[in-house]
């Protein structure tokens with residue numbers, strides 16, 4: 001489904017973030033990407049979404065080179081991927097409710113669906129009381145949960161979560177991870193970037209370890225080793 | 227489709243309200259712009275009125291000897307018309323008409339009436355009132371015919387007004403105004419457009435991260451762009467309504483003062499008779515600038 005072929009990413013300042021990275025994520029897989037802060041996890045995710053272009057090599061989604069997609073197809077692909085960003089990327093001028101509703105409006109969903117689904121997912125994620133607040137009125141953990149609600153609301157084919165538990169307490173971390181497991185069990189592909197050892201070990205799924213821009217380990221049922 | 231339009235409109239309204247400080251600033255700049263352009267338009271109207279006023283003034287009057295027959299005078303008139311077909315008008319005024327004119331003009335002045343009665347006879351001379359186009363060559367031509375040997379026996383005297391000088395002066399001023407003014411107007415409109423663009427750009431820069439996020443979650447370019455365009459158009463329409471009211475009230479208030487300086491000219495009447503043109507210019511400038519600026523400014527952030 002998602003494939004990296006000899007991908008190298010060098011930022012403008014000649015900083016090599018990823019070097020000759022190759023791997024494939026199959027449909028229905030649960031992949032954890034681990035590595036120290038600055039290892040290149042976020043860059044890897046940005047390459048999948050077409051937010052950065054690979055300096056060399058090919059990143060493809062369902063067999064199509066992401067860097068060569070036309071605007072229309074690129075946006076369609078982005079709608080099929082629910083993404084939780086490390087810095088949340090919420091819409092600051094919209095309320096909690098509107099942030100989630102916007103995703104459905106982008107998809108062209110009916111108002112009836114929106115009125116039904118948005119409160120439901122906000123309830124599930126524990127933001128039922130804050131629907132009319134603006135993002136800056138939420139705590140870090142609440143913002144993180146809002147961005148998770150947003151990633152899930154359209155029932156996308158792929159969920160990508162970039163350190164989604166970074167701002168959560170152990171209880172909420174457990175909640176979010178079991179939510180991701182549940183989604184994966186329902187047949188969806190999940191990519192999780194994290195540096196939380198306990199989370200990875202408990203999952204017991206495939207783990208890719210990045211160090212200094214290279215994949216140093218790719219284990220099915222792997223453990224967190226750095 | 228309708229749902230999509232409703233959503234876009236809803237976004238536009240919400241943004242407009244939530245960023246009302248910036249919205250008001252953008253509208254204010256647009257108002258200044260539209261008023262500047264309207265002012266230039268009204269100036270143009272006033273200038274044209276002055277020129278046509280001066281041009282239509284009688285500039286040469288030829289008085290004939292009292293006994294000259296109408297046929298002879300008509301002969302002179304025909305020769306003038308033949309010599310310069312572009313002449314504005316050559317009007318024959320008989321002794322009787324001149325007297326009637328005089329009586330009409332001074333009907334409130336009994337002393338002049340008395341004086342006239344004492345003279346007894348009609349003291350006025352038949353004449354030709356000539357209005358030239360203001361061109362120097364034509365003026366010369368007419369003057370030469372009237373000065374000629376041929377008519378010296380029937381012409382009593384010829385009055386040349388100062389019109390030629392006035393027209394020359396007005397023309398040199400207006401031509402200076404039109405070349406200089408056109409360049410000035412052009413520069414002014416350019417500056418004003420840049421100011422509008424930069425104000426709206428500021429408003430949109432403010433939403434830069436928001437636009438990026440919308441793109442990241444898969445919104446199409448048009449879905450992101452449309453609310454900004456609608457906002458730009460809304461700024462334009464609001465600015466237009468305000469400007470139109472200001473123009474109407476200002477032209478009504480200034481009308482009195484201006485018609486004292488320029489009898490026969492009513493600014494308000496000029497405004498009314500050009501109502502649609504003025505509305506079109508104002509609305510066109512307002513919404514046009516608002517929309518174009520928004521599109522250009524927002525497109526910079528749609529690349530992601």
Ligand SMILES: Nc1ncnc2c1ncn2[C@@H]1O[C@H](COP(=O)(O)OP(=O)(O)O)[C@@H](O)[C@H]1O
Pocket residue numbers: 011012013015017035036037038039040041042043044
């Ligand atoms: N836009 C950029 N320009 C230059 N360097 C960048 C940019 N984005 C990230 N980097 C650098 O690339 C490295 C990897 O960053 P990132 O992918 O965010 O790592 P991680 O998510 O694993 O912490 C870091 O050293 C970071 O400073």
Ligand SMILES: [Mg+2]
Pocket residue numbers: 041042043086162
């Ligand atoms: Mg990161």
